[in-house]
Amino acid sequence: MRITWWGHSTTTIESNGTRLLTDPVLTSRIAHVRRRRGPTPTAEAGHCDAVLVSHMHADHLHLTSLPLISPDAALVVPRGAAKLIHADSGASYSERCIEVAPGNQLRIGGLDITVVTAHHDGRRLPWSAHSGPALGFRVEGTPSVWFAGDTDLYDDLAAEAGPVDLALVPVGGWGPSLGPGHLDPERAAEAVRRVGARIAVPVHFGTFWPIGCDWMKPELFLPPGEQFKKAMAEVDPAVRVDLLAPGESTEVGAR
Template sequence: MGGIGLRWLGHSTVRVELAGSTVLTDPVLTRAVGPLRRVVPLPPPASWAGVDLVLVSHLHGDHLHLPSLRLLDPGARVVVPRGAAGWLRSRGVRWVDELAPGESLVHGGLRVTAVPAVHSGHRWGPRLRHGPDTAAVGHLIEGDGRTVHALGDTDLHDGMTGIGERGVDGGPIDVSLVPVWGWGPTLGPGHLDPRRAAEAVARVRPAVAVPVHWGTLTVPGGTRLPGLAARYRRLLTDPPRAFAAAVAARGLPTSVLVPGLGERIALPAAAGAP
């Protein structure tokens, strides 16, 4: 009671159990996301059973994935960046709420607050103008005296230090879900690599950091491309360990827990259930 339950289901999808609610971040639950292909096993339906709150950080297809949302209980509450609710309701999602950075809502025993992120919020990417466009966000999930921080997709920004001071009663954040790579052999703007993700941890200073946004999706044939295959295969496994090493090299007090796919993350008693 009062602890945090966490399971990483791939990419940025994390099941968070806290204060009597079951939350899913940026659900990606299928074999394909547009042209991208999943290279790890699908999460079983039991892993998303009972989800009553979904947090979407931004509108890109690997974070706001309509086929995955349609697998969930249609009565689940979906929280999107401000300006996207009408677009999502027009596609059949029943219960949609919006949050802009700094805004909060209450869901059962949880309080969810949107925090700033530096990342393109356009549905189709930064170079296109048609379709919905919103500010990307991260989320603070607070309940039972615990705080989980989902960064979403973001570049480094000065506001991260302020986010780190937003734990319950002004204390530190218990767990941050930190993006450490992406789905390609290189990163575009608005992303963190392992070294820069360690800088994000230095600014936020959570008790525990869990690396996400890695090891799940590739372009078709990406691990067989001549000249890129070996690098691509390494990038499916190396980023979270490079992140952990970068955090340790800086002497930061944060514990890095590299998740196993679908496995319950064993949090220290100070951050999760004893």
């Protein structure tokens, strides 16, 4: 299996001849938030068999990035998201949507996928009519992967998402505060312990930041990656942490 991190929560999972693209943000900017570290993903990033969208927030369901994705790729989205996609992008995109909720299972190419819970606000915006469940995804196989989306710790995390070989786990955010429904580096390490992963790749940090705010809380931009690696060593030193830069890849073999 090959994992490529394109920045923020955007990763490519390549296994069994299938490419999955998670929460694609393939541009240099999301509204008032700009890509501050790493290059804008190349056209290769958009090549996939399916997209896995964890929730409707604009930094995860990024409508502007949809035209940069393979035109025949399935869009696996939270229940209710197809209506939003149809209103913004039209039927050529909404007809490719597969709406899912926690507990659903599907097969994409050579991979089986189980949809799991994420404890996070699933609304597009606080005042938006578009809402649905926030999701994580467990990609079955050898090795297996938990893509957490955005989530906080919750009681059934181990039972729903674990055990897995690899965790793609959020450890930070995109601004000078980290609101509810997110993991900081220490809580991310605990999440990895709960799902029993032997390898962890930290994501959702060190990529985007509000324009003009580079000076604000710099300790919340890049440091969460190293902080997670340190916290993981304290929680479970047997876990291998692959700390990638945007655009880098790692190879994961069978146990």
